[in-house]
Amino acid sequence: MTGSDVSPSFRLAYVPGVTPAKWVRIWNERRSDVPLTLHTVSAAQAPDVLREGGADAGFVRLPIDRTALSAIPLYTETTVVVVPKDHVVAAVDEVSFDDLADEIVFHPLDDVLEWERRPGLPANERPATTEDAVELVAAGVGVLVVPQSLARLHHRKDLTYRPVHDAPESRVALSWPEDATTDLVEDFIGIVRGRTVNSTRGRTQQQPAPKGKQADAKAGAQRKPGTGRSGSGSGSGKTGTGKPARGGGTARTKSGSGKPPAKRGKPRRRS
Known part of the structure; x- marks a missing residue:
């Protein structure tokens, strides 16, 4: 379409x-x-x-x-285990399934991870939502394994989380x-995908207007001869066509030497 x-x-x-x-x-x-x-x-x-x-x-x-x-x-995403701050897991940098073997690990009905085998011990009932499971973790009933973004979304001051290196990822x-x-x-x-506004892929976007020196250069290239900034009256001594202006510049002799004519001496008196 x-x-x-x-x-x-x-x-x-x-x-x-x-x-x-x-x-x-x-x-x-x-x-x-x-x-x-x-x-x-x-x-x-x-x-x-x-x-x-x-x-x-x-x-x-x-x-x-x-x-x-x-x-x-x-x-x-990285997968993490959410635990109370005073839990033994909080003392390490990361954990494995073996470290959770004796823990009750909640499996909420809205779990987004694809499990081949779940770690730890199952709870008697599955919480309806991840948010409900986080509340149970805060109550000290068990722990929860989720993508890191969900741990951040449901962050509580009394909870923390650590990466689980052998868990499935989302x-x-x-x-x-x-x-x-x-x-x-x-x-x-x-x-x-990070394409710029000027990317040739996808729809064509409007080009941004030139700024600063680029705009001046573009405008100068489009001016007609004789209408530029260095036209007659600018003090350059030239007209817009590039020829010397009348009455402008240094006076020259007919020879074109550029030097003023030599002064003639006084005539000698006859004796």
């Missing part, structure tokens, strides 16, 4: 933990004519929101069902409906 289907605004969905502020700022600088609206969706809901037209594009967590969706992987991607790759979507893809 092309720019004929441009909507009055660009709708961007994003899952918890993703911070789209940088890309939104660049969008507002480059496409101030098209407002961008943000929509927070859960990781599980994000693919369906895009397929059903609820957003033009969105930041999602992989893997997703890519039926009718395009996706560009962006980055991979990948974040930009996704959009493959049959709705509009000009606005292409513009946002370019922003996320």
